[in-house]
Amino acid sequence: VFSRLVYKLWLGPIHMQQKLQSQGLKGPSYKLLHGNTKEIISMRKEAIKAPCDLGQHDMFPRILPHLNTWMKLYGKNFLIWIGNQPQIVVTEPELVREILTDKEGVYRKIKPISHAKKLLGDGLVVAEGEKWSKLRKLANHAFHGESLKDMVSAMVESVDTMLERWRYHEGKEIEVSKEFKLLTSDVISRTAFGSSYVEGKNIFDMMMKLGVLIAKNTFKIRLFGLKKIWRSKDDIESDKIEQSLHDSILSLVKKREDKVKAGESDNFGNDFLGSLLKVHHDIDPKSRISVDDIVDECKVFYIAGHETTSTLLSWTVFLLSIFTEWQEKARDEVVQVFGQEKPTAEGIARLKILTMIVYEALRLYSPVLSITRRVHRNIKLGKYEIPANVQVNVPTLALHRNPEIWGKDAHMFKPERFAEGLANAANRNSMAFLPFAAGPRSCVGNNFAVNEAKMTLSMILQRYRLALSPNYIHAPYQFLTVQPQHGVQIILHLL
Numbered sequence: 328v329f330s331r332l333v334y335k336l337w338l339g340p341i342h343m344q345q346k347l348q349s350q351g352l353k354g355p356s357y358k359l360l361h362g363n364t365k366e367i368i369s370m371r372k373e374a375i376k377a378p379c380d381l382g383q384h385d386m387f388p389r390i391l392p393h394l395n396t397w398m399k400l401y402g403k404n405f406l407i408w409i410g411n412q413p414q415i416v417v418t419e420p421e422l423v424r425e426i427l428t429d430k431e432g433v434y435r436k437i438k439p440i441s442h443a444k445k446l447l448g449d450g451l452v453v454a455e456g457e458k459w460s461k462l463r464k465l466a467n468h469a470f471h472g473e474s475l476k477d478m479v480s481a482m483v484e485s486v487d488t489m490l491e492r493w494r495y496h497e498g499k500e501i502e503v504s505k506e507f508k509l510l511t512s513d514v515i516s517r518t519a520f521g522s523s524y525v526e527g528k529n530i531f532d533m534m535m536k537l538g539v540l541i542a543k544n545t546f547k548i549r550l551f552g553l554k555k556i557w558r559s560k561d562d563i564e565s566d567k568i569e570q571s572l573h574d575s576i577l578s579l580v581k582k583r584e585d586k587v588k589a590g591e592s593d594n595f596g597n598d599f600l601g602s603l604l605k606v607h608h609d610i611d612p613k614s615r616i617s618v619d620d621i622v623d624e625c626k627v628f629y630i631a632g633h634e635t636t637s638t639l640l641s642w643t644v645f646l647l648s649i650f651t652e653w654q655e656k657a658r659d660e661v662v663q664v665f666g667q668e669k670p671t672a673e674g675i676a677r678l679k680i681l682t683m684i685v686y687e688a689l690r691l692y693s694p695v696l697s698i699t700r701r702v703h704r705n706i707k708l709g710k711y712e713i714p715a716n717v718q719v720n721v722p723t724l725a726l727h728r729n730p731e732i733w734g735k736d737a738h739m740f741k742p743e744r745f746a747e748g749l750a751n752a753a754n755r756n757s758m759a760f761l762p763f764a765a766g767p768r769s770c771v772g773n774n775f776a777v778n779e780a781k782m783t784l785s786m787i788l789q790r791y792r793l794a795l796s797p798n799y800i801h802a803p804y805q806f807l808t809v810q811p812q813h814g815v816q817i818i819l820h821l822l
């Protein structure tokens with residue numbers, strides 16, 4: 328046991344470090360047990376001590392200061408250590424393409440552990456192989472094409488409910504990031520699960536509590552096997568939350584099933600939950616999914632379906648409130664397309680300026696910071712020979728602000744970059760803009776999120792002129808996604 332431990336914690340990492348360094352993959356040196364996590368934690372603490380200047384839109388040095396420092400020292404691709412786990416940070420677009428477009432299953436998802444496992448289970452975000460194909464097919468159907476068009480009226484209803492609350496803040500300040508959390512929770516509840524935010528409120532509350540535990544324990548190194556003999560206060564709490572979360576989602580599922588059993592409905596419904604239940608009851612056992620799969624899938628869509636989009640909305644409103652010329656342009660376009668009528672799916676697709684603004688917000692304030700994979704077997708990545716079980720980490724923000732791709736003004740808000748469409752931005756480099764990743768595991772909710780954001784912004788712009796409150800403090804920080812730490816305070820001027 329002792330010699331295995333010595334190998335795992337010291338000789339193995341040192342040997343791996345030499346092997347990778349000899350190929351040119353340099354990086355901060357491995358430290359016993361912690362790897363580089365202590366340095367990472369202290370650099371991150373230091374970087375967020377003071378707020379940013381309002382004109383600073385390059386978040387990389389603030390949110391990922393360790394990568395910013397090490398990129399300067401070690402180049403575009405380098406090696407870091409998360410505990411005794413080697414991780415290669417990759418920012419070269421050609422290598423990123425090899426990783427994200429892999430069809431042979433070499434670059435696999437990392438199975439979440441501890442509190443993250445309780446949040447995501449084994450749903451679509453982490454599933455692999457046949458299970459992934461089955462779940463992805465269901466989600467593709469539920470969140471694309473015609474299904475998306477059918478969701479428009481539910482989205483409009485949710486935005487209407489939010490704007491009703493905003494009436495009490497006209498001419499005054501409102502903190503919009505909280506509002507957008509409520510809104511996006513309501514939208515995903517209505518569109519995917521046929522309920523309202525109020526019904527799903529305890530589910531969202533529990534997920535946020537798990538989110539807090541994940542954030543608190545990120546980079547905490549636990550000795551292998553220790554968990555089996557000693558459980559921390561956070562472990563015990565997250566066990567309890569996981570159980571309650573499971574029970575709450577199950578009761579939502581049962582409610583839908585009971586309606587069919589009682590003859591109140593002749594099918595499980597056309598929304599995402601309905602399609603999951605249909606597959607659960609499929610006559611072909613090979614096609615079926617279990618109840619636990621349904622619960623995990625609901626968890627994934629509750630969390631992925633609202634947290635990211637609310638962050639996107641907060642940053643876009645922040646940007647519109649300081650770049651008022653773009654706010655005016657976007658409003659002119661919205662009024663031209665919809666007048667004062669409610670947005671429609673066809674009209675949303677015609678909003679060119681608003682799309683450019685949303686893309687530029689996603690480039691600068693990308694809600695998801697990085698994409699991580701585990702190398703399943705020995706593989707050649709560009710010129711590097713990567714051994715199995717090494718992780719690769721693509722910090723998408725590093726590509727989004729790369730001046731070699733985007734030009735010297737990469738750190739500035741310039742929606743005109745996207746004037747010729749997504750494919751023609753960034754010198755047609757398709758790996759330069761990755762807010763939704765790319766390849767087979769790219770975001771299944773991409774169109775849903777962009778539609779929801781454009782719909783919400785259209786309805787806000789039809790009614791209000793947005794001005795940034797002097798109380799706003801510019802402090803992007805990471806909590807699951809990249810959030811405005813102190814919210815986004817906006818003054819609403821009725822038009």
Ligand code: HEM
Pocket residue numbers: 451452453463466470627628631632633635636639693694695697698699761762763764767768769770771772773775776
């Ligand atoms: C602005 C909003 C959003 C952003 C920036 C975003 C970003 C991402 C990214 C970067 C990934 C890839 C993660 C990886 O490969 O490690 C991803 C995957 C995923 N996203 Fe999103 N997302 C957004 C909205 C949504 C919404 C609204 C939903 C659900 C309705 C959703 C559901 C998912 C799912 C299920 C996956 C996993 C797909 C798979 O592995 O096959 N996302 N998202």
